[in-house]
Amino acid sequence: MAFAIEFFLRRISQGLVIVLLVAFVIFTLLRIVPGDPIRIILGPMTPASVLEQTAKDLGLRDPILVQFGRFVGQVATGDLGRSFIRGLQGGSAGGSQDAAGYNPESRASVAELIGTALPYSLQLAGLGILFALLVAVPIGMAAGLRAGKWPDRLGLYVSSLFVSLPNIWVAVVLIFLLSAKADLLPAIGYRGFSYTIIPAMVVAIELSPVMIRAISVSVAANLGEIYYDVGMVRGLSRWTMIFKHVLRNAAVPLLNLFGAQMIGMLLGGLFVVEYIFSYPGVGMLTINAVFQRDFPIIQAVAILASGALVAINMLVDFTSTTIDRRLKF
Amino acid sequence: MTSSTAQAEIAPPSAADNQRGVTRRILARAWSYTEMKLAAAVFLLLVALTLFGPLLIDASATKMSVADKFLPPLFMEGGRLPHFLGTDQLGRDLLLRSLVGLRNAFAIGVVSVIGMFILGCAIGIYAGYRGGWVDVILMRLTDVQMSIPVIILAITILGMSRPTAVSIIAVLILASWPVYARVSRGVTLAERQKEYVRAAKILGASDLRIMVRHIAPSILPPIAFVAVLDVARMMIFEAIFGFIGIGIQPPTPTFGTIISAGTQYLLNAWWITIVPGVLLALALGSLNLMGGVLERARNHILQGGE
Amino acid sequence: MAPQSMSKPGSPLMEVRDLSVAMRSESGVRPILNTIDLTVMPRSVLGIIGESGSGKTVLSRALVNWIKPPLAITSGSVRYGGRDLLALPEEEMAALRGREIAYIGANPTSALDPTVPVGHQILEKLRAVAPQLSRQDARKRIIDTLDAVRIPSPAKRFDEYPFQFSGGMMQRALIVDALVSNPKLLIADNITQPLDVTVAAQILRLLRDLQKDFDTAVVFISSALGIVSEIADDMIVLDRGHIVERQPVNALLEKPEHGYTRELIAKVPKIWTGAAEPPAPSAQNVVLDVRDVEKTYEVRDRNAIFAHRKVQAVRGVSFTVRRGENFGIIGESGCGKSTLSRLLSCLEAPNRGQILFEDRDIATLRGKDLLALRRRFQLLLQDPYNAIAAHSSIGRTIAEPLLIHGLVPRREIRKRVSAVMSEVGLSPSLYDQLPVGLSAGQRQRVNIARALVLEPELLILDETLSALDQVEQAKLLDLFETLQARRGITYVYISHDLAMVRRVCARIAVMYLGRVVELSDNETLFASSSHPYTRALLSAVPTVEEKPYKTETYLLEGEPPDPIDIPPGCSFRTRCPFAFDRCAREDPRLTLLSDGSLSACHLEGSGLPAVDIAGLQPVATVAQTRPVAP
Ligand SMILES: Nc1ncnc2c1ncn2[C@@H]1O[C@H](COP(=O)(O)OP(=O)(O)O)[C@@H](O)[C@H]1O
Ligand code: SF4
Numbered sequence A: 001m002a003f004a005i006e007f008f009l010r011r012i013s014q015g016l017v018i019v020l021l022v023a024f025v026i027f028t029l030l031r032i033v034p035g036d037p038i039r040i041i042l043g044p045m046t047p048a049s050v051l052e053q054t055a056k057d058l059g060l061r062d063p064i065l066v067q068f069g070r071f072v073g074q075v076a077t078g079d080l081g082r083s084f085i086r087g088l089q090g091g092s093a094g095g096s097q098d099a100a101g102y103n104p105e106s107r108a109s110v111a112e113l114i115g116t117a118l119p120y121s122l123q124l125a126g127l128g129i130l131f132a133l134l135v136a137v138p139i140g141m142a143a144g145l146r147a148g149k150w151p152d153r154l155g156l157y158v159s160s161l162f163v164s165l166p167n168i169w170v171a172v173v174l175i176f177l178l179s180a181k182a183d184l185l186p187a188i189g190y191r192g193f194s195y196t197i198i199p200a201m202v203v204a205i206e207l208s209p210v211m212i213r214a215i216s217v218s219v220a221a222n223l224g225e226i227y228y229d230v231g232m233v234r235g236l237s238r239w240t241m242i243f244k245h246v247l248r249n250a251a252v253p254l255l256n257l258f259g260a261q262m263i264g265m266l267l268g269g270l271f272v273v274e275y276i277f278s279y280p281g282v283g284m285l286t287i288n289a290v291f292q293r294d295f296p297i298i299q300a301v302a303i304l305a306s307g308a309l310v311a312i313n314m315l316v317d318f319t320s321t322t323i324d325r326r327l328k329f
Numbered sequence B: 001m002t003s004s005t006a007q008a009e010i011a012p013p014s015a016a017d018n019q020r021g022v023t024r025r026i027l028a029r030a031w032s033y034t035e036m037k038l039a040a041a042v043f044l045l046l047v048a049l050t051l052f053g054p055l056l057i058d059a060s061a062t063k064m065s066v067a068d069k070f071l072p073p074l075f076m077e078g079g080r081l082p083h084f085l086g087t088d089q090l091g092r093d094l095l096l097r098s099l100v101g102l103r104n105a106f107a108i109g110v111v112s113v114i115g116m117f118i119l120g121c122a123i124g125i126y127a128g129y130r131g132g133w134v135d136v137i138l139m140r141l142t143d144v145q146m147s148i149p150v151i152i153l154a155i156t157i158l159g160m161s162r163p164t165a166v167s168i169i170a171v172l173i174l175a176s177w178p179v180y181a182r183v184s185r186g187v188t189l190a191e192r193q194k195e196y197v198r199a200a201k202i203l204g205a206s207d208l209r210i211m212v213r214h215i216a217p218s219i220l221p222p223i224a225f226v227a228v229l230d231v232a233r234m235m236i237f238e239a240i241f242g243f244i245g246i247g248i249q250p251p252t253p254t255f256g257t258i259i260s261a262g263t264q265y266l267l268n269a270w271w272i273t274i275v276p277g278v279l280l281a282l283a284l285g286s287l288n289l290m291g292g293v294l295e296r297a298r299n300h301i302l303q304g305g306e
Numbered sequence C: 001m002a003p004q005s006m007s008k009p010g011s012p013l014m015e016v017r018d019l020s021v022a023m024r025s026e027s028g029v030r031p032i033l034n035t036i037d038l039t040v041m042p043r044s045v046l047g048i049i050g051e052s053g054s055g056k057t058v059l060s061r062a063l064v065n066w067i068k069p070p071l072a073i074t075s076g077s078v079r080y081g082g083r084d085l086l087a088l089p090e091e092e093m094a095a096l097r098g099r100e101i102a103y104i105g106a107n108p109t110s111a112l113d114p115t116v117p118v119g120h121q122i123l124e125k126l127r128a129v130a131p132q133l134s135r136q137d138a139r140k141r142i143i144d145t146l147d148a149v150r151i152p153s154p155a156k157r158f159d160e161y162p163f164q165f166s167g168g169m170m171q172r173a174l175i176v177d178a179l180v181s182n183p184k185l186l187i188a189d190n191i192t193q194p195l196d197v198t199v200a201a202q203i204l205r206l207l208r209d210l211q212k213d214f215d216t217a218v219v220f221i222s223s224a225l226g227i228v229s230e231i232a233d234d235m236i237v238l239d240r241g242h243i244v245e246r247q248p249v250n251a252l253l254e255k256p257e258h259g260y261t262r263e264l265i266a267k268v269p270k271i272w273t274g275a276a277e278p279p280a281p282s283a284q285n286v287v288l289d290v291r292d293v294e295k296t297y298e299v300r301d302r303n304a305i306f307a308h309r310k311v312q313a314v315r316g317v318s319f320t321v322r323r324g325e326n327f328g329i330i331g332e333s334g335c336g337k338s339t340l341s342r343l344l345s346c347l348e349a350p351n352r353g354q355i356l357f358e359d360r361d362i363a364t365l366r367g368k369d370l371l372a373l374r375r376r377f378q379l380l381l382q383d384p385y386n387a388i389a390a391h392s393s394i395g396r397t398i399a400e401p402l403l404i405h406g407l408v409p410r411r412e413i414r415k416r417v418s419a420v421m422s423e424v425g426l427s428p429s430l431y432d433q434l435p436v437g438l439s440a441g442q443r444q445r446v447n448i449a450r451a452l453v454l455e456p457e458l459l460i461l462d463e464t465l466s467a468l469d470q471v472e473q474a475k476l477l478d479l480f481e482t483l484q485a486r487r488g489i490t491y492v493y494i495s496h497d498l499a500m501v502r503r504v505c506a507r508i509a510v511m512y513l514g515r516v517v518e519l520s521d522n523e524t525l526f527a528s529s530s531h532p533y534t535r536a537l538l539s540a541v542p543t544v545e546e547k548p549y550k551t552e553t554y555l556l557e558g559e560p561p562d563p564i565d566i567p568p569g570c571s572f573r574t575r576c577p578f579a580f581d582r583c584a585r586e587d588p589r590l591t592l593l594s595d596g597s598l599s600a601c602h603l604e605g606s607g608l609p610a611v612d613i614a615g616l617q618p619v620a621t622v623a624q625t626r627p628v629a630p
């Protein structure tokens, strides 16, 4: 118990620092790379004086640290701010209608925008992970249990093949084959659950090779441990050893891989896939926001993404220490 | 005294001797796979093609020609020489465009992986060796870095200026060094406990010398093998950047721009998208297969196999 | 060859006939075991002795049909219960393993799943072999057996994880695991090898008792003659895959028939009978002066929030070493020897106290001064495989210190290194080779050469010779002696090997729980030690000679307490057979006794049984060391 309390206190405080740092890095980055959001908000024809006035009103001319302090204060009260570009209806409003000035009230709240998009992304991520597991677990297990034999080679081929397929290309090919040619599944946009299937397949193809490798390596490594061999001489059956001990031990590195690498990959994959399929999730929201210099959305997504990553890593590490008591954090 | 007479007979290699020439043994083990030889052959062939193809094929990767547009590959009806793999919507030779794209992607992949390998491993070895608060800070920094998705970073940095090969490489290094930092730090933590490090210290070696001369040579080769896989990964990123429009700008061909342009003509001229993709997948596949075999060979040897 | 003695009536439990095992590799087939014949009688202990590499482990595994590629059984049979185990289908063999035939190996700490509590794993096995037993009953039976092997607080230990067990505790737990299903035959392969002598002695006695209680036959395999002879009824001597001799244990020790057996017996070190005169203490100036050093580590406490616990690894150690002297430090593992060597070699700084090298406190040295110290003051490490890096050539490895210290112009390096190489017995032709394929002894020579090339004045040897076999050890000790004569080097030997310390050290400090409990000259320590702990250590040494300290009188119970919770009073009192009430109240100080030794015990040498080493027999037969089996 004491260990759990100390662990979470420690990790949550470290996690807050990380999220704050990520927010700061993104915040600063957005403001130092070229590209002025005001021009995009107000349109290219706006007079310079109006641009400057709006920028001042929005606080974009204050020193970065001041801006950041203000932003953190805002977030601390639970307010993620309003989009620069997107109108209340969600569509992007940038352009001429605001040429006279900029009225923040007419813009959508970032929290709502993300709230609407998030369920779609979660659905896509969930289905993608499910597909990936369906492929990777059987192949990876078989490869690990029979290292050096044909299932092992199969694992090598499948994973080498899948990592070699760029997701953009797989997406286009699947759209072409399954949607355009065979007309089996819909592809672009979202008008029902079936629109998630092809994007989820693309996500799964990206995730599964890493899983296959990790599963087969850690299962094979545990079969090489002394305890596995000794267990059978002690009188336990091979399957008892595999299901009760090998899988348990293999879970630790797998969990870590999931925390450290897969979540990052998943996130990156989602962004690209949503963009290609015009899938209305957080990824598409963000990519458009980056192109449009819609700072509030980008900052909010960065905070949420790093927060999620920190939380997942914390849980992963905690689970690992409960499985393997030797680990220290 | 018995031992002043030199007895230099070398004992037969014993199983306990797991330290010997690890790198050489990994390479030898990897080479014993047929897959390795096959992948190396395909890869070398592709490299040769990218180098000499443009000299041999009488066409241009960038010159447009309305008369030749939408030509299918040779193996389809209507294809014609010198356009082995057909032409695109502007009549440019697809094979040549793919080869040039491949060459650029490969260069970007290799250079960025070397960069992230050096940067990441330097930081990782330092953190692992020093330990304490230096380690905590550097590792939390990798956490920060890893929680910013590559694509966001890339669009933010590349999206607003005109992306060049150099800025693309910089972004890739910036986004991916933490993986190397973590791995090398983990191994260094274990390595620093080993007796040879203690021995070096006792002999009076400075910390820098221990890191550079002792730890680095023994931990880096196995990490370098797996970096082969990352070259392929970086090439995919390069393609994605091109696809989104933040890669190397036209008219220089890149896989991303070829594929993205081709999507508009998918129904009538599918080969514009599919054919270059197959070529890219072939290149990546050979790299990944080599990387995969090296990885297994490494695991096999490090787990005490022969 | 003498026929297998029939010390017990009845029909044999296991009969091995004509068993051969070979290793298949690309370079051909290499025989490992050749036409082995042996018989195991019910309720007897068959001892198998052989040097490392003679095929003991392969034989033990072949007995349970557990041979894996690249090894293969090429001929023979292992008959058990009317069946040939080697011809048995895998399922039937699996039904015997762990049920009728149990096996314990040399690797206690990695024998169980590290992520599951020890008790639960034994429970899992017991329920697998005896499904009719209810969970509660099985649990109770295991806790009772854990208690029987004298694991303290067994109910609590039941739920603890393998890494929380010491090697000795783990080996006990594995004995429980093996015996809890009442097997007819137990095969024990080198089970005392990784353990301290004190713990090994306990395990031996335990196994002997249990073997009688459980009516189990035991095949006991070991590379230490002194250990096998303590437990076996009959003995088999294995030499390079051949059985060269078989005899009842007494006959084997008294009248060995085969030359190899005689050699083996001669190699067992002698401590009291016929030992060479130990070196005399030196009268020169003090080079190393250790004053009351202390080292404490902090470890995180899992049971309290933000709390740390202190591990007191070294608790106030003082001693001096004079120039040209051989000083020894001995003690069980975990007593703080390695920590002390790290302090001495300036890898870590003590929390308190000083270490003076020629009157300068080494903790205060920095930069150039520290480098100069390192040159004169070298530490040789235990592990010959990990102490030299695989990626540099031998010459380069030895030259490294010269490059660090910039002592010699580059073009003279090769000459210097070659000279040192021949001095330690390495051919200079190895200069450009990688350490690939060097034997442990040769590697240790590389190590020694690397330290010697700096021409140090003080060498600390932390278990430097422990990984080597007897022959190689003897050669290196000769080498050290020669070097001492030639260069006047001072040595500090840190070791758990009492026989080696007996042979080379003039003065010896005995450590227990981070303290020096006795410090005397060699002869006084071995012949009339005044500390109960030292006597206990000496009583547990595996030798074949008769011992002045009887195991029955001194055998230690349990293991040293955790250095986190050191008991108040005398820290040895939890295991001391002579403890009395004052010991719990007062911590004894190191006091000078009349025989010139320093001892930390309230008894001050009086009240311990008298010792007489004059009449000891060079080869003790079983009747002298333990009660004869009825
Ligand atoms: N870095 C450390 N952190 C915590 N405990 C340690 C550390 N080093 C040694 N110890 C503990 O100090 C005690 C003495 O250890 P050591 O000096 O290695 O003994 P020896 O060499 O005699 O076996 C042991 O209980 C050990 O676990
Ligand atoms: S002081 Fe007491 S407990 Fe300690 S060694 Fe002496 S007799 Fe034993």
Ligand SMILES: [Mg+2]
Pocket: C333, C334, C337, C338
């Ligand atoms: Mg030690």
